[in-house]
Amino acid sequence: MIGVFDSGVGGLSVVKEIAKVLPNYQIIYFGDTARLPYGTKGVDFVKKYSAKITSWLLDRGAKVVVIACHTSSAQAGDFLKEKFKNTPIFDMITPCAKNLSLYKKIGIIGTPGTIKSKAWEKHLLEKNPNLKIHSKPCPLFVSLVEEGWIDNNITKQIAKEYLKDFKNIQALILACTHYPMLEKIIKKTINTEIIDPAKVLVKELEFFLKDSAQIKLKKAKNEFFFSDEPYNLDKISYLCLKQKIKPIINDPF
Amino acid sequence: MIGVFDSGVGGLSVVKEIAKVLPNYQIIYFGDTARLPYGTKGVDFVKKYSAKITSWLLDRGAKVVVIACHTSSAQAGDFLKEKFKNTPIFDMITPCAKNLSLYKKIGIIGTPGTIKSKAWEKHLLEKNPNLKIHSKPCPLFVSLVEEGWIDNNITKQIAKEYLKDFKNIQALILACTHYPMLEKIIKKTINTEIIDPAKVLVKELEFFLKDSAQIKLKKAKNEFFFSDEPYNLDKISYLCLKQKIKPIINDPF
Numbered sequence: 001m002i003g004v005f006d007s008g009v010g011g012l013s014v015v016k017e018i019a020k021v022l023p024n025y026q027i028i029y030f031g032d033t034a035r036l037p038y039g040t041k042g043v044d045f046v047k048k049y050s051a052k053i054t055s056w057l058l059d060r061g062a063k064v065v066v067i068a069c070h071t072s073s074a075q076a077g078d079f080l081k082e083k084f085k086n087t088p089i090f091d092m093i094t095p096c097a098k099n100l101s102l103y104k105k106i107g108i109i110g111t112p113g114t115i116k117s118k119a120w121e122k123h124l125l126e127k128n129p130n131l132k133i134h135s136k137p138c139p140l141f142v143s144l145v146e147e148g149w150i151d152n153n154i155t156k157q158i159a160k161e162y163l164k165d166f167k168n169i170q171a172l173i174l175a176c177t178h179y180p181m182l183e184k185i186i187k188k189t190i191n192t193e194i195i196d197p198a199k200v201l202v203k204e205l206e207f208f209l210k211d212s213a214q215i216k217l218k219k220a221k222n223e224f225f226f227s228d229e230p231y232n233l234d235k236i237s238y239l240c241l242k243q244k245i246k247p248i249i250n251d252p253f
Numbered sequence: 254m255i256g257v258f259d260s261g262v263g264g265l266s267v268v269k270e271i272a273k274v275l276p277n278y279q280i281i282y283f284g285d286t287a288r289l290p291y292g293t294k295g296v297d298f299v300k301k302y303s304a305k306i307t308s309w310l311l312d313r314g315a316k317v318v319v320i321a322c323h324t325s326s327a328q329a330g331d332f333l334k335e336k337f338k339n340t341p342i343f344d345m346i347t348p349c350a351k352n353l354s355l356y357k358k359i360g361i362i363g364t365p366g367t368i369k370s371k372a373w374e375k376h377l378l379e380k381n382p383n384l385k386i387h388s389k390p391c392p393l394f395v396s397l398v399e400e401g402w403i404d405n406n407i408t409k410q411i412a413k414e415y416l417k418d419f420k421n422i423q424a425l426i427l428a429c430t431h432y433p434m435l436e437k438i439i440k441k442t443i444n445t446e447i448i449d450p451a452k453v454l455v456k457e458l459e460f461f462l463k464d465s466a467q468i469k470l471k472k473a474k475n476e477f478f479f480s481d482e483p484y485n486l487d488k489i490s491y492l493c494l495k496q497k498i499k500p501i502i503n504d505p506f
Contacts, residue, residue, distance in 0.1 A: 033293070033294075034288070034294065034298060035287070035288060036293070039484075040286070040289070040483075040484035041286075041287065041481050041482070042481050042482040042502075045287060045481055112484060139396050139399065139400060140393065140396045140397070140400060142396075143392050143393045143395075143396045144393070146392065147392060147393060153410075154407065154410055154411055154414060157406075157407050157410070158407055161407060228294050228295050228298055229294070229295040230293075231293035231365060232365075249295075
């Protein structure tokens with residue numbers, strides 16, 4: 001069983017990629033809607049709740065944990081890997097960082113929390129110390145996705161405004177789970193490679209599972225837990241999974 | 254001492270109005286940034302934390318409590334007045350409802366939670382059963398304020414898109430603490446009376462305090478508590494109070 005968590009519904013875009021590549025594994029999802037968004041919270045808060053959720057997923061039988069939340073990956077990824085040493089934990093940043101060792105200049109967009117943490121910079125520069133990175137928070141993108149304004153004129157203008165400073169980059173990393181839903185508009189606005197970290201993560205997860213006899217296939221139904229009534233779940237789950245999902249709502253903390 | 258609470262920093266726009274009219278009263282503010290936004294949370298969650306915060310404000314010496322949060326006013330206002338019978342509690346909705354008894358058609362804009370709760374409709378129709386009400390959630394407005402995009406071209410277009418359905422209304426109620434910061438643009442977009450509920454609430458609070466010998470003046474410094482590091486506090490506090498404030502960060506719950 002693969003445990004996946006996010007601060008809200010955005011992580012369903014990661015579930016989408018996992019289910020596409022690894023359809024035979026059961027997924028258990030936890031969206032911490034009672035405390036979302038993590039992007040505007042402090043580091044200690046994000047660490048504390050990321051650890052609580054990881055424990056909860058393990059208690060329910062998860063053998064692998066995917067941190068689908070970028071803020072949590074940035075602020076709590078290393079902390080969780082240290083704290084849960086015996087559990088394979090995948091975050092949104094590390095797999096990407098390995099793949100960018102030959103790039104010279106890239107861009108990163110994400111929530112204010114993710115960008116402010118500089119965790120992407122830290123991980124990327126560890127692998128490639130000469131990489132030039134331009135990063136920028138784009139908080140309106142989340143609201144635009146939640147409004148369902150995926151392909152309208154206002155969204156195009158906001159994308160243009162946000163992306164105007166990205167000059168001569170070889171790739172742009174979408175460091176927020178909501179942003180891949182705006183990929184079409186972003187691609188039209190900026191002529192560069194667009195990297196969705198979920199896709200990179202899932203490739204790494206696939207390799208790991210192939211080598212790991214310990215984690216068995218289990219064809220049970222995926223389950224979706226939320227700590228509070230999720231906002232616009234139908235819209236987002238349809239955008240990500242092309243279907244409505246039945247949420248189980250309960251705050252265990 | 255006047256206790257004021259909100260889910261975040263937006264309630265500072267209410268503090269602004271209180272401080273303008275009642276400068277000799279000490280204000281203690283609590284922003285529940287650890288759990289913001291309330292607008293996408295469930296009703297039980299909002300009631301539970303609104304009650305916790307009210308108790309906390311009373312424990313610290315508040316004699317009057319102002320619910321500066323519209324979601325909490327809508328979903329927990331009646332509940333708090335029932336639960337804390339001996340405390341004068343002011344919410345954002347009730348004072349306005351009294352003032353609109355002669356209107357025929359009005360508009361309301363707010364967060365999804367406030368609009369979905371229909372609490373404004375309920376209170377307004379109690380006082381004026383023939384009132385026609387058109388309401389609409391405008392979630393992007395909060396992100397625009399937090400970006401500081403108070404007076405730019407994109408904000409104008411979003412206002413135009415959101416407000417295009419409001420026809421022949423006599424007044425538009427800004428049912429979210431962030432929206433008064435966009436009042437200029439909203440006024441330019443729609444030719445009608447704009448009502449900021451904070452201003453109406455403060456008038457009622459002023460009358461109440463004049464008649465109440467029990468609540469004494471206390472010229473102490475205002476205090477600002479937050480349950481987690483607030484996002485963009487400097488920007489918002491400057492927009493509202495024309496000064497930076499020193500937050501005290503601690504989650505008592």
